[in-house]
Amino acid sequence: xxxxxxxxxxxxxxxxxxxxxxxxxxxxxxxxxxxxxxxxxxxxxxxxxxxxxxxxxxxxxxxxxxxxxxxxxxxxxxxxxxxxxxxxxxxxxxxxxxxxxxxxxxxxxxxxxxxxxxxxxxxxxxxxxxxxxxxxxxxxxxxxxxxxxxxxxxxxxxxxxxxxxxxxxxxxxxxxxxxxxxxxxxxxxxxxxxxxxxxxxxxxxxxxxxxxxxxxxxxxxxxxxxxxxxxxxxxxxxxxxxxxxxxxxxxxxxxxxxxxxxxxxxxxxxxxxxxxxxxxxxxxxxxxxxxxxxxxxxxxxxxxxxxxxxxxxxxxxxxxxxxxxxxxxxxxxxxxxxxxxxxxxxxxxxxxxxxxxxxxxxxxxxxxxxxxxxxxxxxxxxxxxxxxxxxxxxxxxxxxxxxxxxxxxxxxxxxxxxxxxxxxxxxxxxxxxxxxxxxxxxxxxxxxxxxxxxxxxxxxxxxxxxxxxxxxxxxxxxxxxxxxxxxxxxxxxxxxxxxxxxxxxxxxxxxxxxxxxxxxxxxxxxxxxxxxxxxxxxxxxxxxxxxxxxxxxxxxxxxxxxxxxxxxxxxxxxxxxxxxxxxxxxxxxxxxxxxxxxxxxxxxxxxxxxxxxxxxxxxxxxxxxxxxxxxxxxxxxxxxxxxxxxxxxxxxxxxxxxxxxxxxxxxxxxxxxxxxxxxxxxxx
Amino acid sequence: xxxxxxxxxxxxxxxxxxxxxxxxxxxxxxxxxxxxxxxxxxxxxxxxxxxxxxxxxxxxxxxxxxxxxxxxxxxxxxxxxxxxxxxxxxxxxxxxxxxx
Numbered sequence: 001x002x003x004x005x006x007x008x009x010x011x012x013x014x015x016x017x018x019x020x021x022x023x024x025x026x027x028x029x030x031x032x033x034x035x036x037x038x039x040x041x042x043x044x045x046x047x048x049x050x051x052x053x054x055x056x057x058x059x060x061x062x063x064x065x066x067x068x069x070x071x072x073x074x075x076x077x078x079x080x081x082x083x084x085x086x087x088x089x090x091x092x093x094x095x096x097x098x099x100x101x102x103x104x105x106x107x108x109x110x111x112x113x114x115x116x117x118x119x120x121x122x123x124x125x126x127x128x129x130x131x132x133x134x135x136x137x138x139x140x141x142x143x144x145x146x147x148x149x150x151x152x153x154x155x156x157x158x159x160x161x162x163x164x165x166x167x168x169x170x171x172x173x174x175x176x177x178x179x180x181x182x183x184x185x186x187x188x189x190x191x192x193x194x195x196x197x198x199x200x201x202x203x204x205x206x207x208x209x210x211x212x213x214x215x216x217x218x219x220x221x222x223x224x225x226x227x228x229x230x231x232x233x234x235x236x237x238x239x240x241x242x243x244x245x246x247x248x249x250x251x252x253x254x255x256x257x258x259x260x261x262x263x264x265x266x267x268x269x270x271x272x273x274x275x276x277x278x279x280x281x282x283x284x285x286x287x288x289x290x291x292x293x294x295x296x297x298x299x300x301x302x303x304x305x306x307x308x309x310x311x312x313x314x315x316x317x318x319x320x321x322x323x324x325x326x327x328x329x330x331x332x333x334x335x336x337x338x339x340x341x342x343x344x345x346x347x348x349x350x351x352x353x354x355x356x357x358x359x360x361x362x363x364x365x366x367x368x369x370x371x372x373x374x375x376x377x378x379x380x381x382x383x384x385x386x387x388x389x390x391x392x393x394x395x396x397x398x399x400x401x402x403x404x405x406x407x408x409x410x411x412x413x414x415x416x417x418x419x420x421x422x423x424x425x426x427x428x429x430x431x432x433x434x435x436x437x438x439x440x441x442x443x444x445x446x447x448x449x450x451x452x453x454x455x456x457x458x459x460x461x462x463x464x465x466x467x468x469x470x471x472x473x474x475x476x477x478x479x480x481x482x483x484x485x486x487x488x489x490x491x492x493x494x495x496x497x498x499x500x501x502x503x504x505x506x507x508x509x510x511x512x513x514x515x516x517x518x519x520x521x522x523x524x525x526x527x528x529x530x531x532x533x534x535x536x537x538x539x540x541x542x543x544x545x546x547x548x549x550x551x552x553x554x555x556x557x558x559x560x561x562x563x564x565x566x567x568x569x570x571x572x573x574x575x576x577x578x579x580x581x582x583x584x585x586x587x588x589x590x591x592x593x594x595x596x597x598x599x600x601x602x603x604x605x606x607x608x609x610x611x612x613x614x615x616x617x618x619x620x621x622x623x624x625x626x627x628x629x630x631x632x633x634x635x636x637x638x639x640x641x642x643x644x645x646x647x648x649x650x651x652x653x654x655x656x657x658x659x660x661x662x663x664x665x666x667x668x669x670x671x672x673x674x675x676x677x678x679x680x681x682x683x684x
Numbered sequence: 685x686x687x688x689x690x691x692x693x694x695x696x697x698x699x700x701x702x703x704x705x706x707x708x709x710x711x712x713x714x715x716x717x718x719x720x721x722x723x724x725x726x727x728x729x730x731x732x733x734x735x736x737x738x739x740x741x742x743x744x745x746x747x748x749x750x751x752x753x754x755x756x757x758x759x760x761x762x763x764x765x766x767x768x769x770x771x772x773x774x775x776x777x778x779x780x781x782x783x784x
Contacts (some may be wrong), residue, residue, distance in 0.1 A: 281776055437703075516715075589700070658782060658783060659780065659783060660779070660780035660781060660782035660783030661776065661777065661779075661783075662776050662779060663706070663707050663776065666706055666707055667707055669706070670703060
């Protein structure tokens with residue numbers, strides 16, 4: 001099983017290396033092949049791995065394999081330490097159902113995006129500038145993401161984490177000559193860095209507390225602590241302070257909360273939640289396949305994956321779970337409100353992604369980790385579909401993606417229209433499509449544990465349906481209009497096939513998480529199916545924490561489908577409102593905007609958050625940088641100048657003694673001789 | 685024969701005259717002349733002290749010195765000629781370029 005797993009990150013890496021080495025000279029227009037083949041191989045292996053994991057018994061997980069011991073201290077060979085003080089930083093892989101699901105999602109969606117990119121990065125059949133660079137970075141990204149998912153310890157996780165951040169920077173700034181793209185790439189990297197700083201501190205704290213970074217050891221220790229096995233805890237942990245049992249348990253609780261919160265900082269940055277979401281809308285400056293892959297389906301989900309993976313730590317701390325849920329709930333609504341007033345299709349989708357990721361965190365925070373991962377999986381399909389569809393529109397419109405500049409494209413771009421529509425239905429949570437099943441479970445869990453957030457989630461669902469279909473109706477409905485000089489036509493099959501496949505996924509992918517039995521929703525469907533059963537061995541900390549808090553899990557209310565009908569109804573309502581507002585009576589929207597200009601402007605300008613950051617953070621930093629530069633130049637260089645002034649002064653003074661005259665030197669020589677002679681004479 | 689001290693004093697006088705001349709004259713050739721004077725003072729000293737010790741060591745070394753003086757004369761005069769060609773004058777002050 002592990003053998004199959006080796007190939008999953010390795011094949012794309014080889015592809016990337018091949019493109020890097022041979023691309024510009026040899027492959028050129030064929031540079032996509034190593035990427036396509038590498039990622040296809042990875043996808044195949046991930047499916048094989050999934051099959052193997054399914055065959056194996058649930059208790060045999062997680063399976064870890066140590067690949068390489070990097071830094072190794074202590075142990076029997078090291079004379080400087082006790083044998084028990086052995087610790088090592090290693091490269092190790094771990095496999096369990098969660099890994100398998102993530103890998104399938106990542107690799108399959110990546111493959112479709114890479115295939116799509118082959119036509120997207122061409123204009124009139126000719127590859128764009130930097131074609132090779134694009135595919136090399138894309139393959140490198142797939143390698144990084146797979147490493148992150150397969151990691152068996154926090155070190156490799158951190159490596160993958162940073163590597164996907166790097167690839168994101170490289171790909172957002174792909175059109176590096178555009179100042180907006182360069183600025184967006186920098187912003188993404190810096191904002192991520194802030195989150196990663198917290199994440200790094202969390203990892204360091206884990207090492208300091210547990211003495212190791214391996215998942216198995218750390219999570220086992222946490223579980224032992226939570227089960228009040230104090231002796232086990234004291235033997236594994238290295239807590240400083242008194243050894244009294246009670247104090248140990250309190251100390252553990254506090255320490256675990258701190259670790260969880262620090263790790264969550266990284267998730268906030270990487271998965272674009274409040275307050276570190278600001279980089280994601282700007283990241284739309286990158287080519288659309290990048291937005292589809294990295295900023296919708298895979299990289300941004302790394303935060304969700306990490307919280308799920310570290311379930312033992314998070315579930316042990318009620319505070320951390322509360323923080324996760326609250327940030328999730330608030331961000332979902334916040335982002336949805338901004339999306340309502342945007343005109344750039346990609347930015348609408350970006351805010352939508354932020355909102356849906358927030359749903360996932362809400363699910364995690366309400367102990368419904370399997371629902372969150374389920375939503376991650378379905379969301380990957382329909383969000384990638386929507387982004388690729390938007391890319392198709394952009395490609396046809398010659399690079400324009402502003403809704404105000406085109407409309408009524410349903411006849412010109414039929415395949416795009418139909419697939420985009422399907423994706424929109426899934427995103428809006430229209431019943432029976434993938435998004436409905438997963439989103440509904442999260443709402444259900446939220447209603448059980450934190451009803452206020454549950455209501456926010458319902459409101460957000462209605463808004464989601466509204467802004468999604470606002471976008472669809474404006475772009476595809478009504479009379480056709482295109483920017484001048486643009487001839488709108490559908491692209492080739494390299495771009496159409498992924499759209500079709502993803503739309504099939506958007507419809508069908510949800511059914512793996514649903515059981516078909518009489519008496520359920522719409523007479524036939526019961527939430528929770530194969531997907532959840534498959535994942536449960538990997539997500540036990542959440543389930544046990546839920547029962548510890550006294551709640552039996554989110555699916556306890558068998559037979560109660562009220563909430564499902566409510567959320568279905570809200571989705572339909574949102575779509576209807578968009579239909580009325582944008583097809584039936586298009587002037588209504590403008591009238592509403594005119595009636596409440598303040599509110600409209602607030603939403604349109606994204607609550608002025610970017611301006612706020614600029615004023616509160618960016619400008620002060622620039623100012624202090626200038627001050628420090630002045631200090632460096634005048635104070636420090638001044639001190640150096642002073643230090644040199646003394647020799648210079650001495651030299652100036654001594655210079656006057658130099659006559660340059662031959663006889664002057666001779667005089668001094670004579671003096672010297674006389675002195676020597678005197679000394680010789682008087683000595684004796 | 686006069687006593688050795690008298691000869692040594694003569695030698696010392698010659699040497700001092702040479703030093704003074706070296707230090708105070710401006711003409712390059714006169715400076716060199718003073719150098720020669722210093723040499724001769726030393727030669728006289730050597731001979732007189734050799735007579736004092738009643739052996740020929742002093743005189744032998746005086747012969748050495750004569751050769752050395754001659755060689756040095758050749759060298760110094762070559763330098764003076766070159767220096768004159770550079771500055772067009774025999775004034776030592778013309779070479780004050782290293783003046784602070």
